[in-house]
Amino acid sequence: xxxxxxxxxxxxxxxxxxxxxxxxxxxxxxxxxxxxxxxxxxxxxxxxxxxxxxxxxxxxxxxxxxxxxxxxxxxxxxxxxxxxxxxxxxxxxxxxxxxxxxxxxxxxxxxxxxxxxxxxxxxxxxxxxxxxxxxxxxxxxxxxxxxxxxxxxxxxxxxxxxxxxxxxxxxxxxxxxxxxxxxxxxxxxxxxxxxxxxxxxxxxxxxxxxxxxx
Amino acid sequence: xxxxxxxxxxxxxxxxxxxxxxxxxxxxxxxxxxxxxxxxxxxxxxxxxxxxxxxxxxxxxxxxxxxxxxxxxxxxxxxxxxxxxxxxxxxxxxxxxxxxxxxxxxxxxxxxxxxxxxxxxxxxxxxxxxxxxxxxxxxxxxxxxxxxxxxxxxxxxxxxxxxxxxxxxxxxxxxxxxxxxxxxxxxxxxxxxxxxxxxxxxxxxxxxxxxxxxxxxxxxxxxxxxxxxxxxxxxxxxxxxxxxxxxxxxxxxxx
Numbered sequence: 001x002x003x004x005x006x007x008x009x010x011x012x013x014x015x016x017x018x019x020x021x022x023x024x025x026x027x028x029x030x031x032x033x034x035x036x037x038x039x040x041x042x043x044x045x046x047x048x049x050x051x052x053x054x055x056x057x058x059x060x061x062x063x064x065x066x067x068x069x070x071x072x073x074x075x076x077x078x079x080x081x082x083x084x085x086x087x088x089x090x091x092x093x094x095x096x097x098x099x100x101x102x103x104x105x106x107x108x109x110x111x112x113x114x115x116x117x118x119x120x121x122x123x124x125x126x127x128x129x130x131x132x133x134x135x136x137x138x139x140x141x142x143x144x145x146x147x148x149x150x151x152x153x154x155x156x157x158x159x160x161x162x163x164x165x166x167x168x169x170x171x172x173x174x175x176x177x178x179x180x181x182x183x184x185x186x187x188x189x190x191x192x193x194x195x196x197x198x199x200x201x202x203x204x205x206x207x208x209x210x211x212x213x214x
Numbered sequence: 215x216x217x218x219x220x221x222x223x224x225x226x227x228x229x230x231x232x233x234x235x236x237x238x239x240x241x242x243x244x245x246x247x248x249x250x251x252x253x254x255x256x257x258x259x260x261x262x263x264x265x266x267x268x269x270x271x272x273x274x275x276x277x278x279x280x281x282x283x284x285x286x287x288x289x290x291x292x293x294x295x296x297x298x299x300x301x302x303x304x305x306x307x308x309x310x311x312x313x314x315x316x317x318x319x320x321x322x323x324x325x326x327x328x329x330x331x332x333x334x335x336x337x338x339x340x341x342x343x344x345x346x347x348x349x350x351x352x353x354x355x356x357x358x359x360x361x362x363x364x365x366x367x368x369x370x371x372x373x374x375x376x377x378x379x380x381x382x383x384x385x386x387x388x389x390x391x392x393x394x395x396x397x398x399x400x401x402x403x404x405x406x407x408x409x410x411x412x413x414x415x416x417x418x419x420x421x422x423x424x425x426x427x428x429x430x431x432x433x434x435x436x437x438x439x440x441x442x443x444x445x446x447x448x449x450x451x452x453x454x455x456x457x458x459x460x461x462x463x464x465x466x467x468x469x
Contacts, residue, residue, distance in 0.1 A: 013307055013308055013309075013310050015284070015308070015309070015310055016284070016288075016310040019284070019285050019288070019310070020288055023288070048335075049335070117216075117409075117411065117433075119337050120216070121216075121337055121411075122216045122217065122219055122259075122433075122434075123216070123217055123219070123259055124215070124216055124217070125215075147457045147458065151217075153260075153289070153290055155312070155337055173215065174215075174216065193290075195288065196288065196289055196290045196312065197288075197289070198254050198257055198258075198288045198289050199257065201288065202288070
């Protein structure tokens with residue numbers, strides 16, 4: 001089985017994610033072929049851009065089924081990144097199309113407030129909540145020395161609002177305190193870009209590469 | 215809270231890293247790939263690569279070099295130099311660049327800025343404005359500081375923001391590589407005239423100097439000599455403040 005497959009649905013740059021896995025010594029394959037994706041131990045749903053474009057691209061390539069089966073039937077680990085995480089939810093204020101609905105909740109726009117620059121772009125600190133599996137570091141490994149609180153690189157105008165607050169694995173603040181990462185069983189999501197957050201992001205992808213079906 | 219960014223601005227020429235003084239006399243600093251690895255280790259906020267050779271003397275974008283850079287760059291990066299078309303830009307984003315920097319092309323063809331913003335989103339389009347003072351008046355320069363235009367920096371900055379630029383890189387040619395500090399008056403005028411983030415560039419000497427740029431209204435401070443040289447004798451040494459130093463200088467409440 002392929003340890004990690006990155007879903008290529010024609011949206012955003014996927015090579016940076018593969019490069020980081022390569023650095024970690026984990027084989028990650030970029031693919032838009034349902035058969036290849038179905039044989040992966042872990043799936044990554046990346047994505048940059050508009051919600052409806054993402055939904056439509058997944059539909060056109062007929063990839064919704066394989067993503068759902070992976071996460072819900074086989075209970076294999078799935079990680080959505082940026083728009084990829086937003087697509088795991090039911091709906092978005094950015095579009096009309098329904099999301100994948102693997103997690104309950106919706107996607108909201110940052111409020112229009114004077115002095116609040118949108119998109120939220122740059123490095124921000126996060127606060128962890130719940131098990132936060134992707135952020136675990138051992139004192140004795142290369143990630144034990146990361147300065148806390150952990151910081152990540154964000155670029156987005158919308159954020160997810162999970163119905164069940166325990167789905168939130170990390171929060172960040174930009175005008176409002178919002179969900180920066182989610183975790184529910186085998187389903188994970190990051191609003192930030194781990195592939196652009198050097199060691200901090202490598203920690204997340206390394207932890208994800210060690211997750212198992214549940 | 216978002217922290218202001220401290221952005222090493224690295225100049226490329228014929229596949230090598232160089233540093234200029236007032237846009238002239240490029241001196242060799244090192245190998246780009248090695249330097250990126252060091253900056254990655256130092257947890258750099260973001261990197262900016264400007265190829266000062268591309269676009270001149272028939273030279274174009276060095277795609278092979280950029281592929282190498284993208285493979286090593288586990289942090290956000292922008293690229294500028296010889297970018298002329300939407301196709302160039304698309305290829306750069308696919309390669310892994312977060313941002314593409316337009317300078318001469320934005321001046322000669324402002325429609326490119328609008329089209330790029332529509333296609334790729336404003337946040338990924340940076341317009342770089344090089345400013346030099348002639349007989350007491352600031353002018354926008356293009357072609358790597360070789361061509362003076364009739365444009366006033368403030369007017370041009372506003373026009374570019376309206377066209378859809380997501381960020382402006384304001385560089386003082388007069389201060390480049392001089393360790394004299396940013397042109398704070400220029401930064402302040404531009405930052406207060408537009409609502410998009412402004413990155414100040416040219417002249418940074420110390421972290422305190424970078425902070426002055428932020429206080430003048432910049433969202434990010436670009437640094438060149440400061441992070442590739444040790445001291446004013448210009449001994450090459452790649453350096454960058456430790457995360458704690460940066461947090462203390464730029465963190466919430468530091469302004």
